[in-house]
Amino acid sequence: MWEQRAAIARxxxxxxxxxxxxxxxxxxxxxxxxxxxxxxxxxxxxxxxxRRLATPAPRPDAPAPPPPPxxxxxxxxxxxPVQPFEVxxxx
Numbered sequence: 001m002w003e004q005r006a007a008i009a010r011x012x013x014x015x016x017x018x019x020x021x022x023x024x025x026x027x028x029x030x031x032x033x034x035x036x037x038x039x040x041x042x043x044x045x046x047x048x049x050x051r052r053l054a055t056p057a058p059r060p061d062a063p064a065p066p067p068p069p070x071x072x073x074x075x076x077x078x079x080x081p082v083q084p085f086e087v088x089x090x091x
Contacts, residue, residue, distance in 0.1 A: 003031065003032075004028070006031065007027035007031060010027055011023055
């Protein structure tokens with residue numbers, strides 16, 4: 001009921017003296033879409049703010065960690081390239 005009253009008031013404010021059923025339903029749908037978009041935007045903004053607070057800002061004075069040491073080559077390892085399988089079983 002409140003949606004109908006709000007839609008009629010908005011249509012009258014837009015300059016429509018006579019309100020027909022099609023215009024009324026179109027305005028109610030438009031108002032619902034605006035409400036959904038506003039709720040999604042508000043939710044997204046809140047989540048983004050929480051993410052910014054949860055992730056620490058990078059410190060420019062912190063040195064980068066050293067690279068990991070290289071692994072020694074395995075004994076008996078071949079220098080030949082690895083060949084792909086010819087047949088792959090489908091499950």
